[in-house]
Amino acid sequence: MTQFTALHTHPVLHIDTGASPAQLFDTALARLQAGADLLDSLASIHVTDADEQDLNRFAMAASILLRDGVDMLEVVRGTI
Numbered sequence: 001m002t003q004f005t006a007l008h009t010h011p012v013l014h015i016d017t018g019a020s021p022a023q024l025f026d027t028a029l030a031r032l033q034a035g036a037d038l039l040d041s042l043a044s045i046h047v048t049d050a051d052e053q054d055l056n057r058f059a060m061a062a063s064i065l066l067r068d069g070v071d072m073l074e075v076v077r078g079t080i
Contacts, residue, residue, distance in 0.1 A: 003016060003017055005017055005071075008067055009064045009068060009071075010064075015072055015075050024072050024073075024075055027072055028069040028070075028072035028073045030069075031072070032065070035062045035063075035066035036066075038058055039062050042058045
């Protein structure tokens with residue numbers, strides 16, 4: 001088995017599958033928390049006050065962070 005697996009969001013970025021489950025979990029948790037925080041911020045603004053491009057940026061950043069976190073948790077699940 002290869003030691004690295006590509007992220008779904010960016011195939012040139014890889015997860016070290018040889019890292020400990022705790023390290024992978026902590027890294028995934030940080031990304032999931034950052035993504036959730038972005039969505040919380042987005043939910044608290046008035047859409048009429050936001051530029052469409054800004055909304056797209058928030059959504060893209062949250063999507064990347066959440067997808068990376070899920071990818072890492074999938075690697076952890078495979079190691080247990």
